[in-house]
Amino acid sequence: MADGVLAELAAALPAGSVLTEPAGTAAYRRDEASFCPSGAPLAVLRPTTTEQVQRAMRIATAHRVPVVPQGARTGLSGAANAVDGGLVLALTRMDGILEIDPADQVAVVEPGVVNAVLSRAVAAKGLYYPPDPSSWEMSTIGGNIATNAGGLCCVKYGVTGDFVRGLEVVTASGEVLRTGRRTAKGVAGYDLTRLLVGSEGTLGVITRATLALRPAPEAALTVAAVFGSPADALGAASRIMTAGLRPSLLEFLDSVTVRAIQDYRDMGLPEGAQALLLAQSDRGPRAAEDVTAIGRICAEAGALDVAEASDAAEASMLMEARRLVNAAIERLGATLIDDVAVPRARLVDLVEGIGAIAAEHRVRVSCPGHVGDGNMHPTVIFDRGDPAAVERAERAFGAIMQLGLSLGGTITGEHGVGVLKRDWLAKEIGPLGTRLHRDIKAAFDPLGILNPGKVLA
Amino acid sequence: MADGVLAELAAALPAGSVLTEPAGTAAYRRDEASFCPSGAPLAVLRPTTTEQVQRAMRIATAHRVPVVPQGARTGLSGAANAVDGGLVLALTRMDGILEIDPADQVAVVEPGVVNAVLSRAVAAKGLYYPPDPSSWEMSTIGGNIATNAGGLCCVKYGVTGDFVRGLEVVTASGEVLRTGRRTAKGVAGYDLTRLLVGSEGTLGVITRATLALRPAPEAALTVAAVFGSPADALGAASRIMTAGLRPSLLEFLDSVTVRAIQDYRDMGLPEGAQALLLAQSDRGPRAAEDVTAIGRICAEAGALDVAEASDAAEASMLMEARRLVNAAIERLGATLIDDVAVPRARLVDLVEGIGAIAAEHRVRVSCPGHVGDGNMHPTVIFDRGDPAAVERAERAFGAIMQLGLSLGGTITGEHGVGVLKRDWLAKEIGPLGTRLHRDIKAAFDPLGILNPGKVLA
Structure with a gap:
């Protein structure tokens, strides 16, 4: 059958748009998620027009061959991972x-x-x-x-x-x-x-x-505040949002992340720095008073240090800690990046609960996050070479999602379900929600050939 | 069967929450749309809890009785209209x-x-x-x-x-x-x-x-501009949006509407007033320069007069024309209110096309609208007592939707499909879109008892 499919695809699509050599298709097998299964595709298709996509889908439908649509494979849930014997539909050449x-x-x-x-x-x-x-x-x-x-x-x-x-x-x-x-x-x-x-x-x-x-927005002004405890920083973030300020950015770095960054490159953070808040306002003539108000709230919430950027270069320096997060964390080991979002009032409970989960499962967990949205990225750090450590990491990863749900939150704020969280999705949306998902899926894709095994198990 | 349903409902719901007397149910028959059929309901249910709604739906499902959920019946498409022999589920008592x-x-x-x-x-x-x-x-x-x-x-x-x-x-x-x-x-x-x-x-x-x-937003500042032609006013509106200003309100009144308002209550508009733009900005310290910029754009676009409100009382006076629209138009006859939205660049074509439609079908059409969104409310004015006039009005109403579609727009910007536009919906979304709508409907409501005949024919 595979040969028949490939022959039809080769006839239907322009030369060079059907890759079948394993050396050529290997790069298309997976996105950036850890621990998500990926298969060996029958072929990678690289269409350049809608009509070519239509031809590919007609052939896939005729032969009941799975198709995985794919962008740049930067996803973090395995949603773009190839499946065995299926087609990868790489859309990167349709970039107009x-x-x-x-x-x-x-x-x-x-x-x-x-x-x-x-x-x-x-x-x-x-x-x-x-x-x-x-x-x-x-x-x-x-x-x-x-x-x-x-x-x-x-x-x-x-x-x-x-x-x-x-x-x-x-x-x-x-x-x-x-x-x-x-x-x-x-x-x-x-x-x-x-x-x-x-x-x-x-x-x-x-x-x-x-x-x-x-x-176009107006230029943003930036303020950074260093705290002696994550709880102080989260308290400040909550007050910034409740005060009716409209920051255009509000990022939180927890103690593990702050230490990792300091170890990676000394940012000159004060002794005892255990958390960092970064905020911006782009409200034009109001931006200056916004960042001053944010700084004042941080100081009142116990910040060890508050720094307002006076120009773009200084702003860039303040934002550097945020940019270093991934590089600094990746030096510590393999990572499993979670993506829970909780109501802002429950952020302290989330971060404290994550501390308890880390202790219980004997793993390190960093917890940077888009704190203004309640969307945190607890990142389990572990030794990939130690099977016991891998197992503990996976259990901690699940425990964090369970904690997020118990706090009235969601298992995924922005990274998606993919393969990584499809069993957890059912917990979040329940049997009726799952049934409706399946029926909607069937309405669009009755044969189940589109990205099978993703989102829904 | 009807008696059995009513007996079950009476047993399942608290006293006083099942209305069956025609005198009591008559008020629940229809919303504010003209020319939309409505039926005589078997009963009007007025639940006060989710559980009561569940009980009602279980009984409706068991007996295959249609159910029309209903709010305040202010809709303009007949979506809340009762169907013969069905239940109206009036949710106004669940108002916590x-x-x-x-x-x-x-x-x-x-x-x-x-x-x-x-x-x-x-x-x-x-x-x-x-x-x-x-x-x-x-x-x-x-x-x-x-x-x-x-x-x-x-x-x-x-x-x-x-x-x-x-x-x-x-x-x-x-x-x-x-x-x-x-x-x-x-x-x-x-x-x-x-x-x-x-x-x-x-x-x-x-x-x-x-x-x-x-x-909470900051207080809005208001500016009004009077134009000698609708095209001038639409040109100004387009330039206001393209200039990157972010008005918190941008309303257009066409020549028929302006004349109707002047006849209803003399607003002291200058000789030759054929269109009006009303705009607000609530950007705090930027609001004053915003309304000045808006006024300048209007003047450059040929406004006969531009007035900035200097205080809330003056702003209220400027906004009065907008508030009088419905009362002024309703004095002219029965109305069929349309709701097309088109790309902003096509607004002049829309308003000119509506003029041609009005001439062709010998009806009057006013055309106020939320011009910043391209969402206009062309309103066909006619004599309800003259069957030929009614027929011409309905044809003009349809021609306006066809024009909206041909300009790359939609048949409904905000009023919905209901009964009024369900045949037009199929034209807008096509056979495949319609098929998917039906399949999604079937996933949620396999027996088709929820608001049957609305949205989908």
Whole structure:
């Protein structure tokens, strides 16, 4: 059968767009998630047009072959991992920016355009595409939409889904579905656009997106505060949000992360630094008073030190701690990055509970996070070469999700379900929610060929 | 069968919550839409708890009786209209504000709470619930969510759906489904919350909602500009948006509306006034320069007169024209209110095309609208007593939707599909979109008892 499929694909797609040699396909097997199974694909397809995607899906449907849509493989849940004997549909060659319209403040793009490429192109026209996942220099808009990616700006501007007006999607059977619209408002029928956003390639293949833009923001001012305890920093973060300030960024680094950063590169943090808050305001003439107010709240909450950046260079220095997080943590061992989000009032309980989980399972857990959204990234650090340590790490990882749920939160704020958390999804949404997910999946993909085994077990 | 259903309902629900006398049920038959069929309900149920809603739905499912969920019946598409022999589920007694949380900036409410009641309650805590449909003093949050209601603030703050974090919904079979979350971010599974928002009671009965709030906005400043032609005013509106200003309100009144208002109450508009723009900015220290910039753009675009309000009383005077629209138009005859939205660059084509449609069908059409969103309310004015005039009005109404679609727009920006536009919905979303709508409907409501005949024919 495989030969028949490959022959049909070779006939249907341009030369060079069907990779079958293991040396060529190996790179497409997996995303950035740890411990997620990935298979050996039958072929990797690299279409350049919607019509080629349609042809591929028709052949896949005819032969009941699984298809995994894929962007830049920067995901952290295994959602883009290949499955054995299936096709990988790599959309990175469909990377056109078709239109940037200042009158309607929309952009129309193909799925493979890299977030940073689009962001810079719209900035050049005085506009702003806010979603800024940490992967933004590499990740594609299609992948951002498929995972409803978040980022640092969400605390003020919202997530990817808030900027998706309409989609063109190729269905499992190879039909073209157009959802949503170009206009800001529209209520004609069910919101299929938002249903597709975050569906991780299980409902359709995104081939085009109409994105909302905003006017360019004003330059942000930055303030950093060092605390003697994570609880003090979290208390300050909560008060900043409750005070009605609208920071355009509010990041928290816990004690493990702060120590890792200090060990990696001495940032000159004061003795006893156990937590860091970083905040920005881009409210133009209000930004200066915002960062002063944020600094004052931090000081009142017991900050050991508060530093306002007086210029862009200083701001960049203050933000450096945040940028070093991944490099500093990765030096400590293998990592399992969690992604719980909890109500802001429960953040202290979350961070303290994570401390208890780390002690119980004898693992180290760092806990940086987008604290303004309650979205934390507890990261279990372990020795990959020690099977017992790996097992303890996996148990701690699960315990953190259970803790997040028990605090009224979610198992995933922005990284998605993929393979990594599909068993946990059922715990969060319950049997009725799961049943509705399956029925919706069946409506879009009755044969179950689109990204099987992802999101739903 | 009807007697059996009524006996079961009477046994399952508290005394006084099942109305069956025609005198009592007549008021629940229809919403504010013209020309939409409505039936005689078997009974009107007025539950006060989620459990009572569950009991009602179980009985309805057992007997295959249609159920129409209903708020304050202020809708404009017939979505809340009763069906013959069915049950009306009036949710207005479930009107509790269960929680307003300043730390997480969320409110948890029952569906029957009136928008204005909630808006004032959150304002008293220094918070802000932006969605402000014109019906806000009467309409319920449940109805606002079911229709994804818009309003005047959308141009800056978005629509109802942008503020819905999570829902509790009773399904057709009487089960309780909880969707979404309390946290700002979350990507666990498909976005069932957004699927339910705007589904007009066809997928489930909303019994509780978790809503996002914002910090209270600053006081808005107001500017009004009078133009000698609608095209000049639309040109100014387009330039205001393209200039990157972020008005918190941007309303357009066309020549028919301006004349109707002048006839209704002399606003002292200058000779030759053929269109009006009203704008506000609430950007604090930037508001003054915003309204000055807006005024300058209007003057450059040919405004006959530009007036900035110097205080709240003057602002209120400038806004009076907007408030008088409905009263002034209703004096002219019966009305069919349309709700197309088009890309902003096509607004001039829309308004000119509407003029041509009015001439062709020999009807008067006023065209006020939320011009910042491209969402216009072309209103066909006719003599209800003249069958030929009614027929011409209905044809003009359809021609306006066709024009909206041909300009890349949507048949409904904020009023919904209901009964009024269900045939048009199929034109907008096409056969594949319609098929997916039906399959999703079947996943939630396999017997088709929830608001049958609404949205989907």
